[in-house]
Amino acid sequence: MKAWIFNRNELTLALQDAAQPELRAGAALVRMEAVPLxxxxxxxxxxxLPYAYPPSPFTPGTNGIGRIVAVGAGVQSLRPGQRVALNPYWIADEAVAEAPQVLIGLTGISADSAPMLAEYPHGSWREIADFPASTLLPLDGLDHVTPERLALLAKFIVPFGGLRRGRLSAGETVAINGAGGYFGSAAVLAALAMGAARVIALGRNAQALQQLVDLGKGRVLAVTLTGDVAGDAAAIRAAAGGSVALGLDMVGQATDAGSTLALLHSLGRGGRLVLMGSMQVDLPLPYGAMLLNNWELIGNFMYTAADYRALLALLRAGLLPLDAVELTTFAFSALETAIDHAAQMKGLQATVALF
Structure with a gap:
């Protein structure tokens, strides 16, 4: 088979011939159809990036869509021919308080995750991938959706996990910080699919936010942030018609905490704020206001398997608008070009390589 091989020491990436993975107990072999970048x-x-890379050389690639070729001993529910979504977030299935965890094909997460990276170093950029069965999500009933569209699930599942962790209920008002970004824009659509009465899209690019307003059909309002914490918080409250029940912070690589603090101060009494961005500075919390308002601050990394199943249920019900994403596809052999294209993505855009 063909596989893209990355040498961490030399920083080289090449499409090479590789042996098909051996079938292991508790795992499955998947013939890949599409991978998002x-x-x-x-x-x-x-x-x-300050990541804990898998042992080199290895095949990168996190998410993907494919069909099972074979299942190993001990795999109970998956079957050959079944279409699945590959989920890179692998947590050791052991009855301990803090099990090791990794993102397959990308990085270790916990300090004790090196053995897991060594066990499954290869990601999804190969014609046949080898993943633990526990990381594969069956896509039964979705054969009418193309593989490239199904690959967009990777864009939605991360913010969807945050919205679920924040206990978003139908009829609530939610504000998304970083709504003009890759994951933030998907968070807006996911919140609508979950039944939010009103979604406040926060960002600095008014044009990117307007696209979300148009898609929201009256349920999405935009607030262009200015950097003034008090003023921005007041604008968010005004758009919310009072206050926000749930805030989701998806802002990336922020060098100041202003927008996150504005979101915090827009919360009503008992409001929740979920942190899922990649801010580069500390968040100074208003201790007294936190107490007086019963605010809840939640740090959340990724998502759970239950979150992914819930997302698939929304898709099967016709509530998740994958078609709203502007999709550009490339051949698997043109992955280098796809990578460069992905670096330019904005908002509701996605880049997918097809096998």
Whole structure:
């Protein structure tokens, strides 16, 4: 088979012939159909990110869509021929308080995750992938959706996990910070699919926010942030018609906490704020206001398997608008070009490589 191989020491990526993975107990072999590209993939391949890389050389690639070729001993529910979504977030299935965890094909997460990276170093950029069965999500009933559209699930599942962790209920008002970004824009559509009465899209690019307003058909309002915390918080409250029940912070690589603090101060009494962005500075919390307002601050990393199943239920019900995303596809052999294209993505855009 063909596989893209990355050498971490030399920072080289090449499409090479590789042996098909051996079938292991508790795992499945998946013939890949489509893989989405992250915007920061080129920086990752240039060694610019503070990640715990798998042992080199290895095949990168996190999410993907494919069909099962074979299942190993002990796999109970998956079957050959079944279409699945590959989920890179692998947590060791052990009855301990803090099990090791990794993102397959990308990085270790916990300090004790090196053995997991060594066990499954290869990601989804290969014609046949080898993943633990526990990381595969069956896509039964979705054969009418193309593989490239199904690959967009990776864009939605991350913010969807945050909305679920924040206990978003139908009829509530939610505000999304970083709504003009890759994951933030998907968060707006996911919140609508979950039944939010009103979604406040926060960002600095008015044009990007307007696209979300148009898609929201009256349920999405935009607030263009100015950097003035008090003024921005007042604008968010005004758009919300009073206050916000749930805030989701998806802002990326922020060098000041102003927008996150504005979101916090827009919460009503008992409001929740979920942190899922990548802010580079500390968040100074207003201790007294936190107490007086019963605000809840929630840090959330990724999502659970239950979150993914819930997202698939929305898709099967016709509530998740994958078609709203502007999709650009490339051949698997043109992955290098796809990576460069992905680096330029904005808002409701996605880049997918097809096998």
């Amino acid at each position: 992250l915007s920061y993939t080129r920086n990752y391949l240039q060694g610019k």
